[in-house]
Amino acid sequence: MERIPILKMGEFLLVTIQVDMHDRLALTLQDDLTSQIVKFRTHGVLIDISALEIVDSFIGRMLASIASMAHLLDAQTVVVGMQPAVAITLVELGLPMKGIRTALDVEKGMIALRSAILEAGQDGDTGSIR
Amino acid sequence: MAIRVVSAELMEIRSSDDVVLVRQAVRKKSIALGLGLVDQTKVVTASSELARNTLDYGGGGVARLELVENGTRSGLRITFEDQGPGIADLDLALTDGYTTGNGMGLGLSGAKRLSNEFEIWSKLGEGTRVSILRWK
Numbered sequence: 711m712e713r714i715p716i717l718k719m720g721e722f723l724l725v726t727i728q729v730d731m732h733d734r735l736a737l738t739l740q741d742d743l744t745s746q747i748v749k750f751r752t753h754g755v756l757i758d759i760s761a762l763e764i765v766d767s768f769i770g771r772m773l774a775s776i777a778s779m780a781h782l783l784d785a786q787t788v789v790v791g792m793q794p795a796v797a798i799t800l801v802e803l804g805l806p807m808k809g810i811r812t813a814l815d816v817e818k819g820m821i822a823l824r825s826a827i828l829e830a831g832q833d834g835d836t837g838s839i840r
Numbered sequence: 841m842a843i844r845v846v847s848a849e850l851m852e853i854r855s856s857d858d859v860v861l862v863r864q865a866v867r868k869k870s871i872a873l874g875l876g877l878v879d880q881t882k883v884v885t886a887s888s889e890l891a892r893n894t895l896d897y898g899g900g901g902v903a904r905l906e907l908v909e910n911g912t913r914s915g916l917r918i919t920f921e922d923q924g925p926g927i928a929d930l931d932l933a934l935t936d937g938y939t940t941g942n943g944m945g946l947g948l949s950g951a952k953r954l955s956n957e958f959e960i961w962s963k964l965g966e967g968t969r970v971s972i973l974r975w976k
Binding site (some may be wrong): 794 | 857859860863864867877878880881882884885888892936943947950953954
């Protein structure tokens, strides 16, 4: 079965989405990722979408639900590598990407993750929904 | 000036994989038309929303991809048609955030914003037809 690979990168998990997303693949990714978060006790997930040529409301919703699920499992999510044309289109589409942290690339994403994890720890709000 | 169809291609939308195929075909045609990257992205995203609507709400249907011209300019028109239940209130369906399913209610309104021209026809019990056009 087709799967999106999840790599363990130091203390974080890295998901690189390179294929055209469809329903089954999205659901499998949610399953796989939540299991891996628990297995590796990670507090941070990076989702690299630099290979995605479009983000429609289906993919946007999937990214938002992955971030919420990860949050419930005490992990922060940062989406990295969005293409400029995708950003322009998303705003015009009217997709509320609220609650999703973004960074330009994986390196900046890791910095953003560290501060997000620190913040979450200080607030003592782990386990609650934003 | 009247719109003349230069070429047309018909695609079935029966599964989530077909939505992906429609997206790829629309990308190909927008490149052939010579659209810039941002415009390509807009028309492919709008098509993705509408193809998914055809599948989720219309129970499947067809997409017709047409390269068109009106004498002075050329464009890409994509029409999505289903024989599903139809839409009871078009104005409501075009409102941001309104959905009868479990989506986000952005498909129709978003696709309209991303296109130069937008047309919708729907009749209860007969089906829905949505057409978007992007000029070069």
